[in-house]
Amino acid sequence: MDRLLVLVRHGQSEWNLKNLFTGWHDVGLTDTGRAEAKKAGELLKADGYKFDVAFTSDLKRAQDTLKIILGELGADNLPVIKDQALNERDYGDLTGLNKDDAREKFGEDQVHIWRRSFDVPPPGGESLKDTAARVLPYYETEIKPKVLAGEKVLVAAHGNSLRALIMEIEGLSGEEIIKRELATGVPIIYRLNKDGSVAEKKDMAG
Numbered sequence: 001m002d003r004l005l006v007l008v009r010h011g012q013s014e015w016n017l018k019n020l021f022t023g024w025h026d027v028g029l030t031d032t033g034r035a036e037a038k039k040a041g042e043l044l045k046a047d048g049y050k051f052d053v054a055f056t057s058d059l060k061r062a063q064d065t066l067k068i069i070l071g072e073l074g075a076d077n078l079p080v081i082k083d084q085a086l087n088e089r090d091y092g093d094l095t096g097l098n099k100d101d102a103r104e105k106f107g108e109d110q111v112h113i114w115r116r117s118f119d120v121p122p123p124g125g126e127s128l129k130d131t132a133a134r135v136l137p138y139y140e141t142e143i144k145p146k147v148l149a150g151e152k153v154l155v156a157a158h159g160n161s162l163r164a165l166i167m168e169i170e171g172l173s174g175e176e177i178i179k180r181e182l183a184t185g186v187p188i189i190y191r192l193n194k195d196g197s198v199a200e201k202k203d204m205a206g
C-alpha cells in the first residue's frame with residue numbers, strides 16, 4: 001500500500017516579500033509565489049503524483065498555493081479540507097513588523113529566539129511548541145488515519161505549522177526541528193510505514 005503524504009509550504013506571500021512577520025495575517029501570494037506554486041504542481045505532475053484528498057489552513061496564501069497545484073495536476077475537484085489548526089504560528093505583537101526593524105529594536109539574539117527557539121513565544125503569540133500543540137492532534141485524528149488507510153494526501157500549509165508536522169513525522173527533537181528551514185513552494189514527499197514512521201522521504205528541492 002502506498003501511504004503517500006506530501007507537504008508543501010505556500011509560495012512567496014506579499015509579506016514574505018516585504019520581510020514582515022505574518023503569522024495569522026491573511027495575505028495573498030506574489031507573482032513569484034504563484035509561479036512557485038505552479039512549478040510545484042508541474043514537478044508533482046511530471047513524477048506522476050495523484051492525490052485523493054488535500055488539507056490546507058484557513059489562510060489564503062496556503063489555499064491559493066493548493067489551488068494552483070491542483071490546477072496543474074488537473075485535480076480541481078479534489079476534496080479540500082481547510083482548518084485553522086494548520087495555520088501559521090501566531091506571531092502575536094510582532095505581526096506586521098519588519099524583521100530587520102525588529103532586530104534593530106529588540107536585538108538580533110532576542111528576535112532569533114522568538115523565531116527559532118522551540119518554546120519561547122513571541123509576545124502575545126505562539127511558540128513552535130504551542131503551534132505543535134494544535135497541529136499534532138489535528139494530524140493524529142484527521143490526516144494520519146487517511147494516509148495509513150492508503151489515501152494519497154497533499155497538505156499545503158506554512159513554515160512553522162509544517163515544522164511542527166515534520167517534527168512528529170520524522171521523530172525530531174525540538175532542537176533538531178528549529179534548524180530546519182522550509183523553502184516556499186517545494187514539495188516534500190513522504191511514504192509512511194504502517195506505524196506512521198517514515199519509510200521514504202524525498203525533498204523536491206533536490
Ligand SMILES: O=C(O)[C@H](O)COP(=O)(O)O
Pocket residue numbers: 020021022023024088091115158159160
Ligand atoms: O509568519 C511569517 O512571518 C513567516 O511565514 C514565517 O516566519 P519565520 O521564518 O520568522 O518563522
